[in-house]
Amino acid sequence: MLLSIIIPCFNVSQKVIPLLDTLSLIKSCDIEFIFVDDGSDHEEHLALSELLYKKLGNVQLYIQINKGPGAARNLGTRKSRGEYVWFVDADDNLNPSAIDTLREAKCHNFDFIDFKISKREISSSSMTLGQGAHIASDENRSQLIYCFGRLCTKIFNKSFITKNGLFYPERCIYEDNFLAMAMPFYVSEFLISGTIGYYHNISRNSITRPASSIIEPRYFDRLVTARESAARCLSLCKNEDERHATLEKFRRQFLMVTTAKIIKSGSSEMLLSSLYSAYKFVIEEFLKSKDVHDEFIDARKLLIHASGADKQRVMQAWDSSLPDEKAMTDFVQGRDEAWGGEVDFPVFM
Template sequence: MLLSLVIPFFNSEKKSKRLLETLAKIKQKDVEFVLINDGSTDGTYGLLKQFKASLLESNVALIDQDNRGPGGARNSGLKIAKGKYVWFVDSDDDITLESIDIVRENANSDYDFIDFNIEKSKELLNSMDLEAGEYIVTDDSRIKLLQKFGRISSKAVSRKLLIENNIFYPEYCVYEDNPLRFIYPFFVRKFLKVQAIGYIHHLEFESITRSKPSLRTYDRLYTAIYGLEAGLKLATNSEEVRVLEEKFIEKYMIESAMKFYSIKPSRYWLTTWRVMKQYRSLEKRFNIKIKPFDAIEASRFHPKVKSYLKIQWALSHSIRTDQTRYFDNIRKKTWNL
């Protein structure tokens, strides 16, 4: 089997028809579809059963499970996938047929992953910011891969690499891709970056990660910790640790603060202070050397936004108590743990 397309579905009845139409056009026997209904409460499961019944000549595996989040669904799919490569696709997005041909053409080269460009709102996105070509990863060049790994969704990844190294997603959370950027680069030895568009990212449907803040927004905190803990166990030198720390500060503190961004005083300010207070606890726990102000200054945001973040950091010192239980209780409530 060449390629396993692993696709989680959660209440996707209305937003997944475009992708299913694309899958129906794939006739090659060396491509399988691993579809996971992750506890949907709408008509998603019925739609998937109908889709499987309509493609008797194709390789379609259908899993129905209780809701464990997109990471839990992908893990279930990965465990039964048979392809040399695995591609994790979101049900409201799409892939190109050309990309499958490219994977097939390069299958004998044993790349750890093949990375495609992304089409987003009719614009081209190269999430790795690399020129097309083959890349060999050495211990000396791993820093660059940690910095430029890009998005998981644009990559067909070696199933052997994932299974043999026990690399799975965190479950019962969203933002489940974030931790893997801390982990994958340590196992990659060779990859191919291609110029072709392989993944089409659509924005017309509401998403947890694009909608207004909710209780599940706090999952980005959990997944950032998950990634840092795993990455630090794999890091072999101080430079790798530094990059992991930079990535953690960005994912845990800066991006979270921006998710709750509010110029005028609001309840979001208190949330930001709680996050920053908890970051200070984690800073001690993981012995993070980078200073928060330096990280803010090095961020991609406008100077006015950087000033806002620095002000919030100063104000966050008004929170005196540890916030671990507060955030743990939110996650337990959100996912019924």
């Protein structure tokens, strides 16, 4: 079996139809489709089952209690028979031509092949490296940390995942952030293709983009996954460039994106202050005292630059916040209660 296309599903019976129409065009016997229902409502599950067998026929469908898309992808990986795996979201789509590129490149045994992504009819590469084959090394790994890009645009060699234990965290969302930070430390060789392989649909009501502007506790999964991944990656860094790249990526995932979300939601300044207290606490976990001071200065400058009309509000929250373990604990406990348990992180090899 060449390729397993793995699709996590949660209440997506209407959104998945374009993807099913595309998959129905793939007739190769060495391609398998694995759908994992991540605890959908009963009616949604029945609708999904009917659609799958009507449109695809030969398909694998597994069911699990709601543990997030990462857990669904892990189950799909364990059940897969393909040498390669492609994780595709149910409300997105793919270009079957990418499979032709995989067939051509298979003999090189790349860890992954990265394809262009099309979003709002604009295509681009999520990796800012040139097309062609690349070899990762200590000399260029910091650049790879910066520009590893999205996981959905990559067809992975399954052995790259299994031999390194690079599975998704479970009982969370923002699971991609965790692996996108860690994978650059394990990759050896990869190919960047000029083919558009993935079509991203920006849904107004998805797991990570709910219709409501209210911030739910599960949103703060991004803090927990970013913290855990950064802690592991900092221990793997071999030089200052890798360390700097890892911290910059952590800063974006934990601090900058979350600040923008809080401002957009109209949440109180108290939530901003709690975020900054949690961030400062985590940075003190990671760094020595002199480096902590420098990081706080850099983070403040970035917040000033990014906050625009909300600069005064953001600076007031930042300047008044102190490192506080309880702030981080409150975020963790809130999301743990929402999920009914802690994040289940994989063990890297």
